[in-house]
Amino acid sequence: MNSAQKEKTRRPRRVSAEVQRTELLDAASDMLAGGGPEALSVRKLANAVGTSTMTIYTAFEGKDGVIAALYEEAFARMADFQEAVPEGNSPLEWLAGLGAAYRAFALKNPSYYALIMSETLPISQFQKQEAEPLARGIARQRSYRSLFDAVSACQDQGLMSSDHATEEVTAVLWATVHGHVSLELAGFHESKAAADSRFLLLTQSVLTGLLTPKGKKAWRAFAAN
Amino acid sequence: MNSAQKEKTRRPRRVSAEVQRTELLDAASDMLAGGGPEALSVRKLANAVGTSTMTIYTAFEGKDGVIAALYEEAFARMADFQEAVPEGNSPLEWLAGLGAAYRAFALKNPSYYALIMSETLPISQFQKQEAEPLARGIARQRSYRSLFDAVSACQDQGLMSSDHATEEVTAVLWATVHGHVSLELAGFHESKAAADSRFLLLTQSVLTGLLTPKGKKAWRAFAAN
DNA sequence: ATCTTTTATATAACAGTGTTATTTTAACTG
């Protein structure tokens, strides 16, 4: 009430730094999802929330700051998708679910996925500032963690060979799913059905190459239903 | 001689459309390889060859035209790499060579590879004009053709299952190698050795998932040396 | 409560970008 009165008489200059930030970020993600990266400009963003361009420079540190914030948001959303996957009866089921969730996220949030994968291209318009090894950065990410844990569980149960380090197998699976998804998003496949069947073939192939005999048996049992 | 004399007396305005084109294209590729996509501007390009911006608009159709031309150049170079791979004694050897060549090309020409793969990201700064299915476009490409032929040969010799269509298997292998390479170019792996071993693990895994028993045997024999 | 200092915002300017309109100028043609 008190503050409401205050609002009427004289509107405070900044509505609290945090709501300003999220308001800007929401608008930015909308613009990104709407018209791609070139639809995201500091001027349009400022207009969208009804302020001036300087707001972007105090809330973030210019356009790159906005991108960086969106980048973290993208990873958070991806992680939400991954962590929503039930572990199921077998780690193999978990693994399959994680792969499907990764793909589903990418297809439903192409802009955010593009953001995540923008570092994947050697030369990106979203230049990376610090030159830390990408693996370290991603390793800390929750979404990578899920996959790692699933692989680890598979190895623990003897479903997957322990000849190779868990990180190594995780990286291989990551590359596999990423490879397919980026092609699918590019419209490489002629239909959704074709994309589905190729995703299945790819994941099945790489898995049968990584599973132990026991793992293969369990996989067949799981894939039956 | 005649033309040389002519050059001395009065230098022709445009030195023939084609040399102009290639001159611009060379400069453009240098800029792209040098400082990434943002180093490539029509103004800088015009300055580099000592002309005005309008030249770019008559030779190509603006910046997008230059990008498109570089894009074709990239595919041509990639195809050169692929076609330089000897077919070897077995299609499996050929296949392995093609994968290695793909990776080698990407590592040696990151800018050109980024160009090729720019269509792979759903939202690219190198927007695609025509909305034709990417698979059709690539299918006509020479580099894709090599892989397709190798897969086909493997199937013909019973090394690879013919349960799945050749296009399907080709797409799967394409996604596999692309997935690894894009991660490697992003600096995902901590060292070249790590990248090497993961590339090997990935390709071996997916292959053993696709090969027939006969194929697996042949692969082991080939991988021994 | 008033005065001062700090800080976020707005306005305007700067250095770029791709593209287009206009003008100049070289090359071709009758």
Add this chain to the structure above:
DNA sequence: CAGTTAAAATAACACTGTTATATAAAAGAT
């Protein structure tokens, strides 16, 4: 050789991200 055509240069337009300056609100001090 004059007239036409087409390409190149110049300049302008509508943008972009960023920075400098000025204003006004919030915070701190007396």
